[in-house]
Amino acid sequence: MSLNHHITKIFCEFQKSIDNEQEIRESLPRPQQLRNKTVIRSICKEVDQISREATTTLQVIHHDEAEIPAACLKARELFEKANAGYVRLREAVPVTDYYKYQDHWRFMTQRYCFLISLTIWLEKGILASHETVAAILGINAVENKEGFHLDIEEYLVGLLQLCTELSRLAVNAVTRGDYNKPLQISKFVMELNAGFRLLNLKNDHLRKRFDALKYDVKKIEEVVYDLSIRGLSNKSQDGDSPVQD
Template sequence: MSGNHVVNTIFSDFQKSLDEEQELREVIRNICKDVDQISRKITTVLQVIHHNQAEIGQACLQARELFEKASEGYGKLKEAVPSTDYYKYQDHWRFMTQRYCFLISLTIWLEKGILAPHDTVASVLGISAVEEKEGFHLDIEDYLVGLLHLCSELSRLAVNSVTRGDYEKPLQISKFVMELNAGFRLLNLKNDHLRKRFDALKYDVKKIEEVVYDLSIRGLLPKAQQSTEEA
């Protein structure tokens, strides 16, 4: 067998592998496009929280229905992506998943006023919560970025709640975000993107503190809160 034939055979195999990878990436892109479109619908649905308190419950129900459709899309991703290649293709769904972590966390907070645990968010998406070297799962960093986006959205909600005459919501938001801020400070963040996003949290905290302070000096805090501060 000539050397030229050997080289041609080797590079033909390379081309075959490249073609197969490109086909898989196209499949992944198409799935992510559909799933990402659902996240945009959910974002639109949940914008009602900023201007109509009465419709929040219905918005959460609609979001839950859309999460189920998104879960089906993640199921397709799990089938398409080889178990050993999660991190090879992660960039296709990373930002989309961060948005879903934010939207799911926001929905659960609106429903129950609590933090959505990592495994709960993963369950809603229908994927594993276990950080594995192999297999499709919810990356912890994506979950944490989603929580930081949640803080930004809640700081905005604190301002808009006052505009609607709801003076209790900013206090609820303040307590929740302060607890999250304390939790994040326990972490030794080395990821550049996550670290930069965390650095922005201080501005969200400051905005919420200003809202609560303004309510305090205007005498608009709920009576129970005023009594606590006076004590």
């Protein structure tokens, strides 16, 4: 088979896919498409606002240790509201159009992955699994070709955001006189860092976020090193391995 014939065959297959997608897109009347987009935007706006409230609620972790349990409880209540929103979103998005509308909820979902993972770490000191995060949001964890689901890349970006937040918490914990928290954070983030290094990341956005992880690791290492040379580190480290919830 000649090279030109091979290329022609490949691009003919591409054209078939394009034609199929176009047929699906045109199967809905134009007003229906516009109505779907308007509904999706409206739902995403409501759910995104809840995520902002949860973000504000959890900021207490940086200045008041005693308020953390109450903040986690409040965050859980907000996640339940977000769950209801995601159920509506799932119903509004046609099963074949997940990737068509994904940009409407991509960054919002990444934030929820971060917030849920942070809450579970604060409560239990463990890593929230992909399945757990999806269950809390009320969506499917399995990435099918069709249907609404929690994209694994959105979950991973949320974990990278978690590492950034924990590096900040390591610094603020020392300011509060909590010298054991940075050790717990260090163990957790180091193990997550090792896990990410096993991945062959091709997504540009995810790759850039992973490249920034080294700065979070460096910040945490500096905090732990400073505690060590000052003799402030607790030898009995309580940081458990990031076992999944």
